[in-house]
Amino acid sequence: MPDAAPAARGVYKPRRPQASPLFRLVSDHLHRLQTVYDERFAREYGPWRPVVAQVADKFLACGVLDHGFARIRCDDCAHEYLLAFSCKCRYFCPSCHAKRLAIWTQWLDTTLLAPVPHRQVVLTIPKRLRAYCLYRRCLLGVIARVAARTVTAAIRTLTGERDLAVGIVACLQTHGSRANWHPHLHLLVTDGGFRPDGTFVSWPVHDTARLTEAFRRAVLRLFVRLDLFDEDQAAGMLTWPHAGFHVHTAVWVPEDDRAFATRLARYCARNPVALERLTYDRAAKAVTYRSDKSDGPTAGTETMAPLEFLARVLVHIPDKGHVTTRYYGWYANRPRGMRAKAAPAAADGPPAIVPAPRLAPTEATRRWAALLQQLFEVDPLACPTCHGAMRIVAFITQASVIDQILAHLRTRPAHAPHAGARSPPSTRAPATRGASRAPRPSADAPPVT
Numbered sequence: 001m002p003d004a005a006p007a008a009r010g011v012y013k014p015r016r017p018q019a020s021p022l023f024r025l026v027s028d029h030l031h032r033l034q035t036v037y038d039e040r041f042a043r044e045y046g047p048w049r050p051v052v053a054q055v056a057d058k059f060l061a062c063g064v065l066d067h068g069f070a071r072i073r074c075d076d077c078a079h080e081y082l083l084a085f086s087c088k089c090r091y092f093c094p095s096c097h098a099k100r101l102a103i104w105t106q107w108l109d110t111t112l113l114a115p116v117p118h119r120q121v122v123l124t125i126p127k128r129l130r131a132y133c134l135y136r137r138c139l140l141g142v143i144a145r146v147a148a149r150t151v152t153a154a155i156r157t158l159t160g161e162r163d164l165a166v167g168i169v170a171c172l173q174t175h176g177s178r179a180n181w182h183p184h185l186h187l188l189v190t191d192g193g194f195r196p197d198g199t200f201v202s203w204p205v206h207d208t209a210r211l212t213e214a215f216r217r218a219v220l221r222l223f224v225r226l227d228l229f230d231e232d233q234a235a236g237m238l239t240w241p242h243a244g245f246h247v248h249t250a251v252w253v254p255e256d257d258r259a260f261a262t263r264l265a266r267y268c269a270r271n272p273v274a275l276e277r278l279t280y281d282r283a284a285k286a287v288t289y290r291s292d293k294s295d296g297p298t299a300g301t302e303t304m305a306p307l308e309f310l311a312r313v314l315v316h317i318p319d320k321g322h323v324t325t326r327y328y329g330w331y332a333n334r335p336r337g338m339r340a341k342a343a344p345a346a347a348d349g350p351p352a353i354v355p356a357p358r359l360a361p362t363e364a365t366r367r368w369a370a371l372l373q374q375l376f377e378v379d380p381l382a383c384p385t386c387h388g389a390m391r392i393v394a395f396i397t398q399a400s401v402i403d404q405i406l407a408h409l410r411t412r413p414a415h416a417p418h419a420g421a422r423s424p425p426s427t428r429a430p431a432t433r434g435a436s437r438a439p440r441p442s443a444d445a446p447p448v449t
Contacts, residue, residue: 014063014081014082014083014084015063015095016063017062017063017064017095018064020094020275021278021279021280022094022273022275022280022313023059023060024280024282025280025287025306025309025310026056026059026060026310027060028282028306029306029307029310030053030056030060030310032307033307033310033311033314034048034053036307037311040311041311044311045134045181045311045312045314045315046134046135046315049317049319051317051318051319051320052317055087055089055092055317056092056314058088058093059087059092059093061085061087062084062085062087062089062093062095062096063084063085063086063095064084065082065084065402065406066402066406067084067085067402068084068085068395068396068397068402069083069084069402070082070083070392070394070395070396071392071393071394071395071396072381072390072391072392072393073390073391073392073393074383074385074386074388074389074390074391075388075389075390075391076383076386076388076389077383077385077386077388079383079384079385079386079390080393082396082405082409083392086099089317090318090324091271091272091316091318091324092271092272092273092313092314092316092317094271094273094275097271098271101266101270104265104269104325105262105265105266106262108169108261108265109258109261112169112327112331113167113258113261114167114190114194114200115255115256116190116191116192116200116255117190117191117192117202117252117253117254117255118188118189118190118191118252118253118255118261118264119188119189119190119191119203119249119251119252119253120186120187120188120189120248120249120251120252120253120264120268121147121151121185121186121189121247121248122184122185122186122187122246122247123147123185123187123215123245123246124184124185124244124245124246124247125143125183125184125244125245126237126243126244127244128244129244130181130182130183132223132228133183134181134183134315137318137319137322138322139226140172140174140183140185141172141322141323141326142226143185143222144170144326145326146215146218146219146222147170147185147187147215147218148170148187148326148328148329149218150211150214150218151166151168151187151211152164152166152168152193152328152329153214154206154210154211154214155192155193155203158203158204158206159192159193159203159204161195163195164192164193164194164195164201165193165194165196165329165330165335166189166192166193166194166328167189167190167194167328167329167330167331168187168188168189168190168327168328168329168330168331169187169188169189169265169268169326169327169331170185170186170187170325170326170327170328171185171186171187171188171265171268171269171324171325172324172325172326173185173186173268173269174272174315174316175272175316176298177291177292177293177299178289178298178302179272179289179309179312179316180312181312181315181316186267186268186269188261188264188265188268190330191203191252191253193329193330194330206249208248208249211247211249212245212246212247215245215247216238216243216245217238219245220234220237220238251264269324272313272316273313274292277289277290277292278290280306285305285306286303286304286305286306287303287304287305287306287309288302288303289301289302289304289309
């Protein structure tokens with residue numbers, strides 16, 4: 001029954017961003033933080049960056065109908081609702097970042113990841129080096145390139161094959177378990193490498209301690225080359241019994257477990273703030289954040305002042321143009337393009353191992369409707385009344401029209417009979433907001449459903 005598929009999915013329910021503890025925290029304390037940041041927080045979290053205010057302002061407008069929306073209509077029963085615009089900010093807005101991750105992991109599954117085993121490699125640097133990444137944010141990307149070269153060299157050395165191409169997806173993270181400043185790297189690495197003929201050679205059993213030592217020496221050599229350290233400082237750090245460098249390679253992904261691979265990728269590129277672990281007490285002016293660790297020094301919960309937590313979270317917003325996900329070796333853009341061009345010639349004989357099948361591109365995977373259905377198992381274009389197909393009939397961005405529509409919805413009786421589709425309000429009023437705008441309904445008015 002083809003008509004039963006839309007009815008089996010849940011219908012879309014607009015989220016309420018104002019109820020989020022992060023939204024209320026930013027709304028209450030962003031302006032105050034800007035006025036005291038240089039005096040109280042610049043020493044620990046670095047100078048105030050213009051991109052922080054821009055992202056925070058966009059976040060406060062994300063999902064709020066007052067800042068514009070799309071009108072969604074069902075042609076079968078004339079049911080309508082409003083869908084607010086999103087901010088599309090990365091690594092701050094939990095909702096928009098989740099959408100980005102859904103698109104990205106689907107692309108990894110269908111296009112990038114080869115059908116071979118993978119391994120997660122987590123590389124951390126000592127506290128002494130983390131401050132350099134705070135003031136020179138591009139430095140973490142350079143360290144990621146050094147880490148990719150180190151892992152590739154280790155696999156080539158252990159296999160004895162100098163021409164292996166190792167596929168690496170590097171996620172640059174700056175946050176720890178308590179949203180603190182903790183720059184480190186998550187690498188999703190093929191558990192071995194590809195020969196020029198396409199044969200895959202597995203990564204033998206390896207010693208993590210030796211890999212850690214190779215990474216430590218490579219990073220210290222990088223700092224000397226960039227004139228951040230001198231030779232004596234680097235040599236001194238090599239004598240430390242607890243250097244602070246660490247490499248973890250225990251998580252292994254079999255070639256046939258694609259679901260685990262995509263879940264692992266989502267974890268590697270996760271948002272700095274998890275709303276389910278955040279509590280904001282507006283009356284007590286306190287923020288409590290729970291760690292995702294069950295043991296260790298970073299386990300448990302931490303309570304702090306709102307300004308302190310907000311400054312801690314905002315520091316993780318990346319600069320414009322800063323790439324937080326990078327691809328090396330077999331997964332880099334150039335080798336992928338070369339393999340795509342050589343595909344017809346390579347089709348004469350079956351390769352020992354084939355890359356992931358390239359699926360036909362479809363617009364549905366990138367449209368917001370299919371994306372929300374994937375995230376929440378609902379269809380935003382499924383009519384909640386008759387379960388028919390709905391469509392977008394208008395994008396409302398003019399301030400005067402927004403005010404008229406929202407005022408009408410807030411004053412309309414809750415159970416008024418729906419007589420059919422109605423025309424949008426008149427758009428002849430001026431589009432700009434100003435001092436002469438009509439007052440908004442009271443904040444106690446019933447919310448839009």
